[in-house]
Amino acid sequence: MTRPVRVTLYEVGPRDGLQSEAVTVPTPVKIDLINRLSRSGLTHIETASFVAPKWVPQMADAEEVMAGIARDKRVTYSALTPNLTGYGRAVSVGVDRVAIFASASESFSHKNINASIADSLIRFAPVLTAAKTDHVPVRAYVSCAIACPYEGRIAPEAVLNVAQQLIDMGCYEVALSDTTGAGTPADMARLLDHVLPHIPADRLAVHVHDTYGQALANILTALDYGIATFDSSVGGLGGCPYAPGASGNVATEDLLYMLNGLGIESGVDLEAIIETAWFISDALGRPPRSKLALATGR
Numbered sequence: 001m002t003r004p005v006r007v008t009l010y011e012v013g014p015r016d017g018l019q020s021e022a023v024t025v026p027t028p029v030k031i032d033l034i035n036r037l038s039r040s041g042l043t044h045i046e047t048a049s050f051v052a053p054k055w056v057p058q059m060a061d062a063e064e065v066m067a068g069i070a071r072d073k074r075v076t077y078s079a080l081t082p083n084l085t086g087y088g089r090a091v092s093v094g095v096d097r098v099a100i101f102a103s104a105s106e107s108f109s110h111k112n113i114n115a116s117i118a119d120s121l122i123r124f125a126p127v128l129t130a131a132k133t134d135h136v137p138v139r140a141y142v143s144c145a146i147a148c149p150y151e152g153r154i155a156p157e158a159v160l161n162v163a164q165q166l167i168d169m170g171c172y173e174v175a176l177s178d179t180t181g182a183g184t185p186a187d188m189a190r191l192l193d194h195v196l197p198h199i200p201a202d203r204l205a206v207h208v209h210d211t212y213g214q215a216l217a218n219i220l221t222a223l224d225y226g227i228a229t230f231d232s233s234v235g236g237l238g239g240c241p242y243a244p245g246a247s248g249n250v251a252t253e254d255l256l257y258m259l260n261g262l263g264i265e266s267g268v269d270l271e272a273i274i275e276t277a278w279f280i281s282d283a284l285g286r287p288p289r290s291k292l293a294l295a296t297g298r
Helices: 013-020 027-038 062-068 084-092 106-113 117-134 156-169 185-195 215-224 252-262 270-284 291-296
Strands: 008-011 044-049 076-080 097-103 138-143 173-178 204-208 229-232
Touching (some): 008 252, 013 027, 013 044, 027 044, 027 062, 044 062, 097 156, 117 138, 138 156, 156 173, 173 229, 204 215, 215 252, 229 252, 270 291
Parallel strands (some): 008 044, 008 229, 044 076, 097 138, 138 173
């Protein structure tokens, strides 16, 4: 297959990144973070998660964050909405798109949302129905697309089964997520070999964590398979509370550096992202997790 000449970076730092941080980030800092990202050339930013605050305290101010950002018409602002209540909250503050999440692992599904995979899909049906009526696009994540912290390696057939159901339910895109970061390029190749004959590359994204230092290698493999949308997190923010030991998503600036070296366009200003990585890391009281931010300094 041919590598894409241009890719879309789907920035998840303000949501997937911050929700795993132990330090409570003040609302004005979150707003400033999103505004800085909006000025960097990114076209997709996942801003918040509309979940019950008791489960994810970091996202308790989702409405305030959405109301406070300076919207850029070139940017799509999305949010995670695990149920119809969360969907209603998100739409009420003008979120452009919403996202839902399922798992390819039964054990992870039970740990994460206390439901089987089948039951989780049933729960999402009302969200997709409402979103169709409201003309709100819905994205989906498939967690543990390569490995599960409780079950080990996940069969590609299980991933395809969940991803295909989400596409059939009306999701415009499915992000195949290496939640634990345990995947290798060989794992990514096996997964895409199995999924791509059934779901085209333009309906897929790749969402990888860098726990084992394999994130960029896995993305390079996915590029060779024609995947052109990649999730990333400024400063390497994030982790997963239900995947012990999982570190942050691939850092946006590290990914950009690789893409620039390959001559692949993204439209994103690398220097702006590095500055933003230092901004949010300072707010968290620690250095960025990305190699590039540390190598280049402030």
